[in-house]
Amino acid sequence: MTDSDISEMFAAARAAMDRAYAPYSNFHVGACVRSESGALYSGPNVENAAYPQGWCAECSAIAAMVAAGEREISSVLVVGAPSDGAGGYVDDPDALCTPCGGCRQKIREFGTSETPVLIAGPEGLRRRFTLGELLPFDFGPDNLK
Ligand code: THU
DSSP states (O other): OOHHHHHHHHHHHHHHHHTOBOTTTOEEEEEEEEETTSOEEEEEOBOOSSGGGOBOHHHHHHHHHHHTTOOOEEEEEEEEEEBOSSSSBOOOTTOOOOOOHHHHHHHHHHSOTTOEEEEEETTEEEEEEEHHHHSOSOOOGGGGO
16 A cells, blocks of 8 residues: 555545544544445444444445445545544544444455554554454354355
8 A cells, every 4th residue: 555545545534534423422433445446435433312323434434335336345544533522633642543343343344354454543644453453363254155
């Protein structure tokens, strides 16, 4: 992945983060997945008054990819931080908004252990993982063959 690939994914995820619907946690998240074709799909977290019905940004981005007819994730970038309530973020520069356990599994469905998962703060990239680091000894589609 080039720096420009990462900047493009960051810009898409960061724009989605600004549009998050997170009135209950006030924690805004944006995710961008790059598919095998090179296209980008992004989305925010969308919460709900019935709290467990909310969903994560990664889920929005993956759904957009599948809706477009794609089935392979080549990389993921996630950015998240608490809203300051005035259009900005109250950010801890050491915080890492890594995907939750359920989202690690959702990424696995369309990715592999080598899939890069990049974590950003509101100002830019903070850390890179592979999905295998975040989800070791994974269970995936091959386990059902
Ligand atoms: N959230 C995400 O959208 N993605 C993550 O990787 C971590 C958590 C959301 C879920 C909820 O709307 C809010 O962040 C606080 O947990």
